[in-house]
Amino acid sequence: MVVIGKVSGVFGVRGQVKVxxxxxxxxxxxxxxxxxxxxxxxxxxxxxxxxxxxGKGLIAQLEGCxxxxxxxxxxxxxxxxxxxxxxxxxxxxxxxxxxxxxxxITTQQIELGKVSHxxxxxxxxVLVVKGDREHLVPYIRNQVIQKxxxxxxxxxxxxxxxx
Numbered sequence: 001m002v003v004i005g006k007v008s009g010v011f012g013v014r015g016q017v018k019v020x021x022x023x024x025x026x027x028x029x030x031x032x033x034x035x036x037x038x039x040x041x042x043x044x045x046x047x048x049x050x051x052x053x054x055g056k057g058l059i060a061q062l063e064g065c066x067x068x069x070x071x072x073x074x075x076x077x078x079x080x081x082x083x084x085x086x087x088x089x090x091x092x093x094x095x096x097x098x099x100x101x102x103x104x105i106t107t108q109q110i111e112l113g114k115v116s117h118x119x120x121x122x123x124x125x126v127l128v129v130k131g132d133r134e135h136l137v138p139y140i141r142n143q144v145i146q147k148x149x150x151x152x153x154x155x156x157x158x159x160x161x162x163x
Contacts, residue, residue: 001036001043002086002097005029005079010072011054015065017074019051019058026058032085035062037077094148096125103154104129104137107146110161112137127155135163 009018021029030051036043051060065071086095096118104112104127113131118139120126125139137159138144147156 001080002083002095003078003080004032007037007074007077007079008057009075010068011059013068014061015067015071016059016061017065017071018054019060019079021058027053029079030058030060032081034081036080036082037074038080039078043080098150099127099148099155101153102148104131104135105154105156106161107156107158108161112157112159112161115155135159135161 004023005019005021007017008020010016011018019029021027023029030048033048034045035048037046038044046065047063049061049063051058053059062074065074083097089095089098099115100117102115104115106112111131112135113129116128116130116134118125118127121138127135127137127139129135129137137157144157144159145155146158147154149156
């Protein structure tokens with residue numbers, strides 16, 4: 001499963017849910033169907049009946065979710081899809097989920113740890129690398145990020161291990 005968002009609240013009285021999307025652009029989350037709601041190994045499929053933007057956010061109507069109480073029960077659950085539902089990437093493109101779990105090694109062959117997760121800052125994404133300590137490594141291709149090797153599960157970075 002690949003987590004692509006979260007149910008963040010309820011909208012109205014007819015069972016619509018507010019959605020916080022991790023996709024870019026955020027509206028892309030509405031193109032995936034079905035959604036799997038839950039977490040870890042406890043997922044339940046929901047068909048997306050409709051969805052649209054509402055102000056700066058998104059709302060969705062899920063089949064079988066017909067009132068506010070049913071929608072409220074979904075608040076806080078992660079929205080995931082099966083990895084096979086994602087469009088294929090070009091050889092030089094990666095989903096965040098592709099990078100998570102990869103080992104990060106400096107150009108001086110010092111292992112920093114594994115990518116725990118990523119986050120956006122506005123100017124660039126940041127790898128959160130957990131090893132002996134936590135490192136925040138900016139995802140800047142050809143400057144900091146030197147090489148990503150899917151086969152070996154390694155990311156080579158030009159980064160000071162003391163930083």
